Amino acid sequence: MTNPIETLQSLLGDKLDGVNHLIATRMASENAPRIPEVTAHLINAGGKRVRPMLTLAAADICGYEGDNDVKLAATVEFIHTATLLHDDVVDESEQRRGRPTANLLWDNQSSVLVGDYLFARSFQLMVETDSIRVLDILANAAAVIAEGEVLQLSVARNLSTTADTYIRVVRGKTAALFSAATQVGGVIAGTSPEREKALYDYGDALGIAFQIADDLLDLTGDEASIGKRTGDDLREGKLTLPVILSVAQADDAERAFWQRVIGKGRVEEGDVPRAVEIMRARGALEETRARALNWSAAARQSLDILPGGPAQDALHDLAGFVVSRIA
């Protein structure tokens, strides 16, 4: 399979240049030069601009001909960047995309405040589209994102977390912005409610498939390609899907293991491979993989009622691509 991200990049090339130009212009701050420094560190760190491409592709599929898609694509990338800055503070992360995080290079303060600035900038950009519907969708997405992050924090290290709660967290931390990104692309094109819903459903399912695959890669991926140490989620006490599925079937010894590693956060040498071994024995890795593939299939299926064309084909392939790393 050709890489659908590259296909989207070449299909949407001019629009993407517009997005990058707008991002560069709007991240400037005459009053506070630290803002573009911190922002540039993240924005130029080789992110693939997946979320902006979702907006551009959705607008393209729906036949949009104006330039609000570029504004909304930049909006979505600013929201994404703001949440990354805040996440790294919350998680006390030291690496992101294989480079030191902003909170490590500058300080937590800068990450919090520059994140706030980017939220405000994203908000200014979307106001420029003059569409209350778009503002409503993105405001709701911002609330779901923050709620998902707080929920994740409050269930951290809690072994009684269910797979349902997991999905609510994932909708917040990943899927809400994916689905808002695709939906607003349709909205500005004035598409029908059915198509708008299809675009929303696609983004939602894509985000969930992507996040479940990410959970799996954290355990079984290779450090060079994931850009961080394997097992970081485990060390942070995150209740990822493979952990939740394993805990549900644990015998007494395994339960004690999960309680020590996740519940108490007392991680010892060799715990990551041992966790993977237990997960494998319990079929939790296989089940996690199957669920990611189901969400990927659901994403592809949502596209069926849309009019078709190269951008739609690329989104179709993208849903397969996000799970190809675990296939």
Next chain:
Amino acid sequence: MTNPIETLQSLLGDKLDGVNHLIATRMASENAPRIPEVTAHLINAGGKRVRPMLTLAAADICGYEGDNDVKLAATVEFIHTATLLHDDVVDESEQRRGRPTANLLWDNQSSVLVGDYLFARSFQLMVETDSIRVLDILANAAAVIAEGEVLQLSVARNLSTTADTYIRVVRGKTAALFSAATQVGGVIAGTSPEREKALYDYGDALGIAFQIADDLLDLTGDEASIGKRTGDDLREGKLTLPVILSVAQADDAERAFWQRVIGKGRVEEGDVPRAVEIMRARGALEETRARALNWSAAARQSLDILPGGPAQDALHDLAGFVVSRIA
């Protein structure tokens, strides 16, 4: 003088009840119970609801009869609460309004994420007013607030900070939300551009007067009434106006003192009274006080072109009240 905050509270009583009800409803989160816990800690901590009252009073002066003023007043309080949560993380504060801060009671993570949630909630509320103009004003205010905070962070401990930079920081951290609060009150009432500008100017000058008075009280106020230790700004290396004015006139010994305390952050026993003594000798406290009074007078004067009435009288008195603690 009767307390104009009490006058406003009694004038705007029903509307304020509506604001408090809306705040209580909208700070709830079905998915993440920690959100209302953290929010309630701050929202119920005896804040005076000054900012919401500014919006309600401005709308009242301009003859507004709908109920979007209540939504916008709650919006403004949510933005304020979100910035307090983030500020306390950035400043590593331990006390706010005489009580332990949320970052101390819960953790920095909760403060960052609940702050993000409240920003998103404020954003949802303002979208409900259906007014792009209002959204534009509040989005710009949010950007100026974050920019001011980052600017403050980047000039911390820098003795070459000028009084002009100081005013830019203060516009961000305090005046931007005051002026947006009064301006949007006029906007939803459909007032004239002149009156809208007068309301903006009032909020701007009031915010600056308030912040300069606050700087002075941090040094000369009494701990019980300011709800925190005196000298906290000094210990945090903040370039407040009295410091800036003193540094500008410092002899070699004083310069070395400021360099150690503010520049290096090496605060020793007895430094706060010594700083106050130097400021007094250099006339910096008197000059700071004079500037606060000027801004207060400018705020009152901005009101002159407005139609008058009890709410306007109360705003007039409020501008005197915020500097009465230093008069």
